[in-house]
Amino acid sequence: MIRLGLTGSIGMGKSTVAAMFADEGVPVFDADATVHRLQGPGGHVVASIEAAFPGTCGAGGVDRPALAAAVLGDDAAMKRLEGIVHPAVAEERAAFVRRHADAPLVVFDVPLLFETGGDRAVDRVVVVSAAAEVQRARTLARPGMTPARYDAILARQLPDADKRARADFVILTDVSLDRTRETVRHVIACMAPATGG
Numbered sequence: 001m002i003r004l005g006l007t008g009s010i011g012m013g014k015s016t017v018a019a020m021f022a023d024e025g026v027p028v029f030d031a032d033a034t035v036h037r038l039q040g041p042g043g044h045v046v047a048s049i050e051a052a053f054p055g056t057c058g059a060g061g062v063d064r065p066a067l068a069a070a071v072l073g074d075d076a077a078m079k080r081l082e083g084i085v086h087p088a089v090a091e092e093r094a095a096f097v098r099r100h101a102d103a104p105l106v107v108f109d110v111p112l113l114f115e116t117g118g119d120r121a122v123d124r125v126v127v128v129s130a131a132a133e134v135q136r137a138r139t140l141a142r143p144g145m146t147p148a149r150y151d152a153i154l155a156r157q158l159p160d161a162d163k164r165a166r167a168d169f170v171i172l173t174d175v176s177l178d179r180t181r182e183t184v185r186h187v188i189a190c191m192a193p194a195t196g197g
Contacts, residue, residue: 001097002105002191003121007113008128009157010150011139013173013180017128018109020184027100031110034092035085039064048084053077065144072152086116105191114158114166126187127167129160130174 006021006028008014022028038045039062049067050057056067071077093108100106107126110118119125130138139150164170169190171183 001101001103003123004105004107004187004191005113005119005122005125006107006109006128007111007119007125007163009135009160009163010111010153011135011142012128012130012160013138014109014111014128016173016177017126017171017180017184018107020181021107021188024185024188026105026107026188027096027103028107028109029093029096031089031093031108034089038085038088038092045084045088049081052080052084068149072149078156082116105188112157114163115156119166124168124191125166126169126171127160127163128171128173129164130172132160134174135160 004026006014006018008017018028018030037043039049040046041059041061043061046057046061049062053067053070056063056070067081071081097106108118108122110116113119113122113125136150139145139153140147169183169187171180171187173180
């Protein structure tokens, strides 16, 4: 099994690219979706998060805006939150690997792959990228996103240029969807000799 790490800063189109890998039959582990599930109603980490950050959870699970307000810009709080969430995500990731043990190629969609050292746990890294102005416009179009919140999120992420420099492959999303999909297929083809395909 080849483990391909898929990452990219906010607004770069990583979810679109992850869906393209899935469309090609490659199993994809979505770290963000896993976190949402763990923090949703009855989620595995909800009680621990409420204990650490009182008032951030309710019947619907974690109140994400309230939790963001409690941790963004506070490194100690962010580390406390990561200490709760990361081990739970690691358990889910291990279960994913077991479920797809016979797959020649799997993708780990992890927004903070480099920032958390996750690149050491994969064989190759794909960085999804777009021009800075495209990234900003996409992100600010999201519900509830503000310029201040966008800047705070960017401050926690390795600059795009650094990610691109460390990548084995770069997939651009400020081009046509067809061109992006061609690049995804190219990456899969490049993995094929090693996977026996």
